Amino acid sequence: MTKEKWGQLRENLLKTVGKNNFKTWIEPLEFAEVQDGVALFNVPTNFMGNYVSQNFTDQILHELNANGQPVQRLSFQVLANAPTQPAANAVAEPKAPPAASGEASGDAIQTAPLEARFTFDSFVVGKPNELAHAAARRVAEGGPVTFNPLVLYGGVGLGKTHLMHAIAWELRARQPDLNVLYLSAEQFMYRFVQALRERKMMDFKHLFRSVDVLMVDDVQFIAGKDSTQEEFFHTFNALVDQNKQIIISADRAPGEIKELEDRVRSRLQCGLVVDLHPTDYELRLGILQSKVQQHRDTYPGLEIAPGVLEFLAQRISTNVRVLEGALTRLFAFASLVGREIDMELTQDCLADVLRASERKITVEEIQRRVSDYYNIRLSDMIGPKRVRSFARPRQVAMYLAKQLTSRSLPEIGRRFGGRDHTTVMHGVRRIEELKQTDGQMADDVEMLRRALEA
Ligand SMILES: Nc1ncnc2c1ncn2[C@@H]1O[C@H](COP(=O)(O)OP(=O)(O)OP(=O)(O)O)[C@@H](O)[C@H]1O
Numbered sequence: 049m050t051k052e053k054w055g056q057l058r059e060n061l062l063k064t065v066g067k068n069n070f071k072t073w074i075e076p077l078e079f080a081e082v083q084d085g086v087a088l089f090n091v092p093t094n095f096m097g098n099y100v101s102q103n104f105t106d107q108i109l110h111e112l113n114a115n116g117q118p119v120q121r122l123s124f125q126v127l128a129n130a131p132t133q134p135a136a137n138a139v140a141e142p143k144a145p146p147a148a149s150g151e152a153s154g155d156a157i158q159t160a161p162l163e164a165r166f167t168f169d170s171f172v173v174g175k176p177n178e179l180a181h182a183a184a185r186r187v188a189e190g191g192p193v194t195f196n197p198l199v200l201y202g203g204v205g206l207g208k209t210h211l212m213h214a215i216a217w218e219l220r221a222r223q224p225d226l227n228v229l230y231l232s233a234e235q236f237m238y239r240f241v242q243a244l245r246e247r248k249m250m251d252f253k254h255l256f257r258s259v260d261v262l263m264v265d266d267v268q269f270i271a272g273k274d275s276t277q278e279e280f281f282h283t284f285n286a287l288v289d290q291n292k293q294i295i296i297s298a299d300r301a302p303g304e305i306k307e308l309e310d311r312v313r314s315r316l317q318c319g320l321v322v323d324l325h326p327t328d329y330e331l332r333l334g335i336l337q338s339k340v341q342q343h344r345d346t347y348p349g350l351e352i353a354p355g356v357l358e359f360l361a362q363r364i365s366t367n368v369r370v371l372e373g374a375l376t377r378l379f380a381f382a383s384l385v386g387r388e389i390d391m392e393l394t395q396d397c398l399a400d401v402l403r404a405s406e407r408k409i410t411v412e413e414i415q416r417r418v419s420d421y422y423n424i425r426l427s428d429m430i431g432p433k434r435v436r437s438f439a440r441p442r443q444v445a446m447y448l449a450k451q452l453t454s455r456s457l458p459e460i461g462r463r464f465g466g467r468d469h470t471t472v473m474h475g476v477r478r479i480e481e482l483k484q485t486d487g488q489m490a491d492d493v494e495m496l497r498r499a500l501e502a
Pocket residue numbers: 166170171172173177202203204205206207208209210211299335368369372
């Protein structure tokens with residue numbers, strides 16, 4: 049059967065299904081092929097495929113067979129533009145959703161392919177993200193729901209979206225019939241507001257309550273947006289009641305998202321909350337090595353001199369997105385000028401990135417980190433109390449301030465509640481000694497240093 053033929057047949061369905069149904073459900077079906085008695089259609093969302101299959105199969109089969117097309121079954125696939133992956137059985141949307149359009153809400157969610165690159169295979173695992181990765185893997189296996197929701201949180205560019213897409217791809221591969229819905233919290237709000245405006249709340253509720261897996265990215269976005277939070281809360285409860293998996297990402301821990309309603313916060317905290325820590329040197333190097341492999345296909349024959357990747361992993365300590373961007377630029381530049389990627393070319397090509405990442409660590413930042421680490425209040429770190437539980441963290445912070453900033457001893461003293469420079473000197477020496485004799489102290493200081501430098 050040809051597309052034209054389907055176009056003609058389709059018109060006949062107008063009478064049997066009615067104008068509204070026809071417009072909403074039949075017209076968007078794109079005929080693909082007939083094979084072994086199965087007619088395959090492309091549909092914009094999985095939800096739509098399911099709906100048509102449940103409600104209009106008989107009419108469509110009848111129409112096809114009555115017009116000389118021997119078809120026993122219908123099949124629907126979600127259209128995905130992703131070139132290297134099969135069509136995802138998940139609906140996704142671009143990070144920046146389009147401005148409100150006149151499109152009907154509820155019956156279909158704006159679709160876009162999941163990012164083809166964001167798979168488990170391309171995700172490099174290291175200490176900072178191993179727990180998040182393991183949890184994502186577990187959920188992606190699609191077995192019985194053991195923790196609900198899974199909340200992945202972490203700073204900018206640390207791989208939250210990558211992991212979420214990887215889960216969706218994996219679920220799709222393992223269970224093609226599963227209805228996986230991935231969208232950003234912003235898109236959730238946009239859909240909700242549109243449904244309210246167009247009085248299509250029933251459709252909206254039906255859509256969101258009929259998914260098997262709901263994935264909401266950047267949930268911090270709904271903080272302070274009361275009615276969206278309320279709807280999210282109800283959607284959440286309805287799905288949890290049906291034992292459907294929910295996966296959420298946020299840029300910080302649920303407890304730290306301001307203006308998030310308590311009941312939403314406590315729901316998020318009910319499941320497994322795992323964080324993606326800032327990358328460390330080893331992870332950055334691993335990611336760079338893996339990206340180099342990918343670039344080799346595009347730029348065969350380009351060589352990288354020894355030491356360049358190590359240098360980048362050391363110097364670019366911001367997010368992975370910046371790291372990736374730097375490498376892409378390096379390859380493009382090197383291929384353009386026909387040179388090997390060595391230190392000189394790297395310095396030339398990435399001068400601005402390298403400058404920007406020369407991050408200055410402040411004494412205040414150190415104090416904050418150290419007090420968090422030892423679970424004491426910032427005011428106690430700076431204040432006058434001399435009990436060991438405050439004095440030791442204070443000395444660690446002084447030591448790190450001396451090591452990681454260019455502040456003088458008197459300047460550091462001033463920032464620790466106006467202490468004398470000899471006190472600072474004593475503190476720094478004490479930690480130096482302890483690092484030699486106390487393994488725990490050596491580990492603590494190293495961990496803090498890495499976290500601050502990340
Ligand atoms: N461990 C990793 N291995 C491979 N690539 C990674 C890893 N972590 C992050 N990336 C890459 O870094 C880029 C940024 O990741 P992603 O978009 O997932 O970050 P995010 O945490 O969602 O950030 P944002 O809060 O800005 O949305 C992506 O291209 C992603 O593939």
